[in-house]
Amino acid sequence: MYKPESYEFFCPIKFSSGSRALENIPFELEALSARKPLIITDKNVTRRGLVRKMITAFKDSGVTIGIFDGIPDVPDMQLVTELSNIYRNGEHDAIIALGCGSIVDVAKVVNIAVSYNVKILRDLAGDNLMAHPLGPFVLVPTLTGTGYETSKFTFIEDLTFSSYFLMPDLVVIDSRTVRSESLQTTVATAMVALAHAAEAYTGPGKNPITDAYAYAAIQYVKDNLITVLTKPRNKEGRLALVNAAGMAGCAFSNMKPGLIHILGEAISAMFHIASGICMGILLPYGLEYTIQKNGYHTYDLLLPLSGFDEYAGTAENLKAEKAVNIMYEMQQDLYKVTGKKIPRTLEEANVPKYMVNDIAEKVFKDGAREFGIDDYRMVLEHAWEGKPMAHS
Amino acid sequence: MGDYREVQAGSKPFKRAYIAVMLWFVGRAIQAAARVDKAVREEFEKLPEGFTFSLGVQPHGPYMIVGKNQKGRVKYLGWKPESKVVDLRMAIKNIEAALLLFTFQESTAISICRDRIDFDGDLPPALTVIRAIGIVEVYLLPKLISKLAIKRYPVWSFGRKYLGRIRIYFHSILGY
Known part of the structure; x- marks a missing residue:
């Protein structure tokens, strides 16, 4: 540990x-x-x-x-x-x-x-x-x-x-107050929680207590989001998602915002798309960047995402890739379950390709200097095309 | 200001009345069981003389107060905690939580685990009181229901269970 x-x-x-x-x-x-x-x-x-x-x-x-x-x-x-x-x-x-x-x-x-x-x-x-x-x-x-x-x-x-x-x-x-309003708001709530928790779990500010909050939040979202979307009356599932949002918020308060959060918020503000939807699109690409850049604990993410059996049965050097693949699969599942209402890429979210550079520049100029402008641009380009970085 | 209004929260008189009756009867049954049953008597012997505890619903009751007098006798002391020195307060956080407990949808142990009861006092006497209430529930309720209310249904002799039950009901109703 x-x-x-x-x-x-x-x-x-x-x-x-x-x-x-x-x-x-x-x-x-x-x-x-x-x-x-x-x-x-x-x-x-x-x-x-x-x-x-x-x-x-x-x-x-x-x-x-x-x-x-x-x-x-x-x-x-x-x-x-x-x-x-x-x-x-x-x-x-x-x-x-x-x-x-x-x-x-x-x-x-x-x-x-x-x-x-x-x-x-x-x-x-x-x-x-x-x-x-x-x-x-x-x-x-x-x-x-x-x-x-x-x-x-x-x-x-x-x-x-x-x-x-x-x-x-x-x-x-x-459970009486956590009713779904729409598929989009449910997905946005869950994905912002997942993104914050995943960044807390894999980021450089990771510590045993953020881990505890983030682990539970990731597991709750992974285990309950699709269930809630297919069965909106599922009380336990809805309760779990809002618990996940609460726990992810606590973890998020104790870390520096990560790349997925920074870019997600910027795209949300510029194109009036829910920040959770943006972060949901960026999530696997941001995690792939994390693996390539510093490899911080991304392999550990597989445990809350897949459970003990799959984690134990996966070779150490494949764990991070498998965790990211689960995120890609989740994007596809959300796309299918919601009848194509949840975009998988920035292109599907109607973000013009020529704006990718503008977003990267704006984020960098606004003071988010933890990452380079090229890093922002690279993640955005992949997320626009829907092309995993590992295959580029 | 058009979007602002003040609302006085109403009350739940029927639920309160049900809980009040249950607490009244359980309080008297504890007094009776401490006379009739050896295990309950032994539990209360562990408590200091003059020890008093209350079980009630926050914030306005109903309550039951039970205490051990100077002679070591366990007595039901009524339903008004005011003007009484209480060593252990067990406060059920709201009337809905009390209903779960007293309609036996939730056992005492589960209710405590789910933080529905707030304890103000020492832990050992609190556990003693909980164990005693558990035994009283076995006497008061049919097996089918008391299995829901306690952790594990005990194996008792015919005499202890049925004669004890008759005696406890008798003493509870007559109040001595």
């Missing part, structure tokens, strides 16, 4: 997962000294009946809940100010984000605003600029994650906040 020379790992999150996990929230809030939470969500979540389920879960607790369900797809700072006023005027003492993506981004920024001061919010954007912990923050994710929900990051407008204080105090994963 890999023993790093030195490492650090931090994760303050308590997970509560299961078929009746929502009902634990009042108990856990009391442990966090909170009595009047503000639930932040959007109209879509309300329409799907999840807010009603949340209210039912609070029955018998004697708690008064504030509910704000007006989070738009692209939130702004004005909304943060409005929500901060609601929080203060309503004398709330905890935030519950019900949903994923922009809902969680706004909830995290509102937590900064009410714990500090909304006027100095912009000054706190950046890396580790918050000096003290924030108010109690509970996350109840759906199956529409972006990979950042349990992480130390949040984004609003052009601002990026990064602090361990932004990680939720409690993540409640309940």
